């Protein structure tokens with residue numbers, strides 16, 4: 001193989017999205033990860049590609065919005081190149097509304113979303129009805145948005161790796177740095193620059209609701225994957241001893257999910273999983289010049305929305321690294 005133009009350290013969704021975007025622009029890329037593809041927080045189960053609330057608009061929300069809009073074409077290309085079904089579906093999201101105040105706020109947000117989402121997606125308050133895949137709602141109303149999508153995170157990360165290989169790149173456990181170097185090392189890399197990790201636990205149930213909208217209730221994501229499973233997540237733990245174990249905190253998440261959505265009662269638990277999200281001090285992604293490795297670059301801080309913003313992270317990093325074209329929002333710099 002020719003000497004690489006870009007070496008990416010870390011085979012999670014950030015590193016692989018950067019490698020894929022660089023390879024798509026014609027660069028020769030190599031990705032190095034001693035632990036293997038999807039061995040970090042990208043190897044999970046949940047996969048909500050869902051927007052923040054449409055108010056107090058800022059760089060992060062605009063970046064996320066653009067990435068969510070890019071996602072369908074991005075993941076279709078990755079699936080085509082890799083031959084792997086990444087489980088992407090823009091099937092929307094339902095959120096029950098607890099009281100009159102929540103309904104007022106949701107209606108105000110519908111107007112803001114109309115203005116900010118440029119007609120590309122809608123946020124509306126609708127009657128919840130009783131039957132089927134509809135969460136109980138004390139007010140009889142739910143928010144329905146058409147921007148939210150879902151993906152199978154572990155499969156999508158593996159598909160990205162295969163897409164990088166299909167474009168002539170290589171994924172290695174070890175190797176030298178060739179060309180420009182991008183550090184996308186997740187939680188360990190975040191600790192190096194003063195950020196931290198937030199552990200999350202999630203579970204996968206056998207329950208077929210393929211094609212239905214995802215639910216967000218009691219701060220939980222309930223994600224009906226296309227393969228006849230439903231993912232439930234997640235805990236959010238700043239303090240933890242074992243990053244990769246699951247425990248009673250996940251039992252509590254499952255109990256809350258069943259309360260919010262009784263239709264799931266009795267569903268078999270297929271898998272319990274834990275990982276650590278990379279969180280920067282500002283909670284924003286950290287993209288651009290690496291703050292401590294002179295001449296290198298960083299792509300980190302995906303925190304709770306790493307999959308949602310990965311398509312745009314790849315695009316802006318490839319433009320910066322290959323062309324010197326810097327479109328990175330100010331607040332994302334290290």
Ligand SMILES: Cc1cc2nc3c(=O)[nH]c(=O)nc-3n(C[C@H](O)[C@H](O)[C@H](O)COP(=O)(O)OP(=O)(O)OC[C@H]3O[C@@H](n4cnc5c(N)ncnc54)[C@H](O)[C@@H]3O)c2cc1C
Pocket residue numbers: 009010011012013014015032033034035036037038039040041042043044046047048049184185186187188189199200201202221233234235274275276277278299300301302303304305306307308309
């Ligand atoms: C329970 C849970 C639920 C989540 N739910 C969602 C969700 O619904 N939607 C969403 O968008 N996001 C979600 N996230 C967040 C998302 O998973 C992360 O933001 C994303 O995976 C971060 O990707 P990354 O590539 O930066 O890090 P990682 O996936 O952790 O990848 C970093 C990689 O770097 C490697 N590495 C470390 N050190 C080195 C080194 N020195 N050299 C080379 N390689 C190295 C590691 O082995 C690892 O493979 C969730 C996270 C968790 C834990």
